[in-house]
Amino acid sequence: MAQNSTSTSHDYEEKLQGLLDVAATIFADKGYHHASIRDLSRKAGVSLSGLYYYFSSKEELLYMIQERSLRRIVDSLRDKLEDLDNPEEKLRALVHNHVSFYVSNMAAMRVITQEYDALEGEYRTKIRERRLEYSNLCTEILREVRRFTGGGDVVPLNVATFALFGMMNWIYAWYRPGSNVPTERLAEHLYRLFAGGFTGARRR
Template identity: 30%
Template sequence: MRQPAGRSARRSGGERKPREERWAELIEVATQVFYEKGYDGASLQDIADRLGMLKGSLYYYIQSKEDLLFDVISTVHRDGLAVVRARAEVEGSPLEKLESVIVGHVEHTCRNLVPTAVFLHELSALPIDRRKEVLGSEHAYQGVFRDLIEQAQRQGDVRADLDPRLAALSVLGSTNWVYRWFRPGGAFTPEQIGSELAEMSIRGIATEKALAARA
């Protein structure tokens, strides 16, 4: 079992590791509590009560509330990054791959509203060095979008006047916002939202030649 980033490293090597299932439950419950109360308003006692365990028992897994938030945020980022990286491996041109990545990102967001909200709301609660540790020195998540835009631009499918980093930030900014208004069981499905937002994003950055080829 992996050792979560915030977990105490002070235990002896021979001490029994916590079960993976219990750790996953802790992350799930902590995510929900941070969502309901906010990082500042939540306490380790709140989380322990929800888990049905003593507060002191949490220190078997973590050293502090900040460590727990770090692991929650890291888990959300890792899971989302795995989705967009997998979507970037589909067959097709860079522009087609970018469309797939946008659809995957939106659908994943719609199906993970609580973790997404915690990530976007509480990332700033971490110290800068820990935020950088989560995001990676090159902002790995943003980098998937940026790299595909750069590749499509080199092929003449994305407008030459656009800065790939700004374009990636624009696409992510507009698609991230879905977590604020999407409601499960509402008028729009994750698939419909993903498809339409991807179409609008691509139309905003693609060249006339690329758009004609898509048509």
Template identity: 30%
Template sequence: MTAGHAAPDDPAPQRRKRRQFTRRQQVLDTAARMFFERGYEATTTQDIGAELGLLKGSVYYYISSKQDLLFEIVQEYHQDTRAYFERILASDRTPIEKLRELITTETAHTATNLTRSSLFYTEWRSLDPDRQQTIIAERARHERAVESWIREAQAAGDVRPDTDPRLATFAIFGMVNSVYRWFRPDGRRTAEEVGAEFTELVLSGLSTR
């Protein structure tokens, strides 16, 4: 073996990678918390570095810009929502069952991830136009799916015929997306209980039964 080169299974490079990954995640977590507490515009990369005990220049070892930091934080949340949305979308459940699972899951997920959900629903407007379109396009997919499930359930006789599917869709997401504003982990209802309660409110209002 050539001197000075680590063997492929040498644990030292792997440890360095793990340390770098851990440190980068700390940067993301700290940035998310500070953006949440202070607002994106009011937080600088120097503030983030100081919180972590890093010089401003050292922060840029882990990220390219403050904008990239926000986008990655928003995308992490985005990826989580996409995972359960795709699973529900691909299932063979009835439209009503899909609505039930999406409302329950999305409400609980928003409440359980208050810091990132808050940034996802508010600070995303600080992203550049191309990145904003990524967020808008994903939200539109969710809205189209819910509207189509309501229409299918209407055709099956499970949703009141006088329901406006588009308006009902806006109402559902308006309710679910508001959770980050008021939910508190130490409150009298858990995230899952809030999700279940929201689901019953929506479905009982739509149901023909």
């Protein structure tokens, strides 16, 4: 209950996350390569060298942004799936989870979507694994949906998976939160567009 330690790793974590947030914004705005550590230094009010106490390279910074957001989005999805049995509801949960997370973390999600190629070596490998984990989760749900609705397998599951992610990840290019389409509704639109095509694609 007591919470009286003066300076703990809690402070560190908080400051680090703050830096990651600012960095995500900058990376989203100018692109990873065009963004400079000096930009971050300026916006975060931390000296250039002081930043390196929190990460050891610009690339690690990029990695941390991607890793943390991917983990959060997948964790939050798994949470929601636990309470659901109906495959279509699961798919619906996935879309709503993704879209809602995307909109509230536009910067980080855009970085994930656009700056994967900027990672190299081990960083890239680890992020690839996390992405794969996520898309596999999606593919499995789609498999259940198809089994459940009895649709023909006209469209390969992986094509469908990527089509869905394409629809959702393109959001950054046009959608602005606070527009006349609320996020909830946007998610529902995308869900219906995709699900309608996916389950209905059998007849033809």
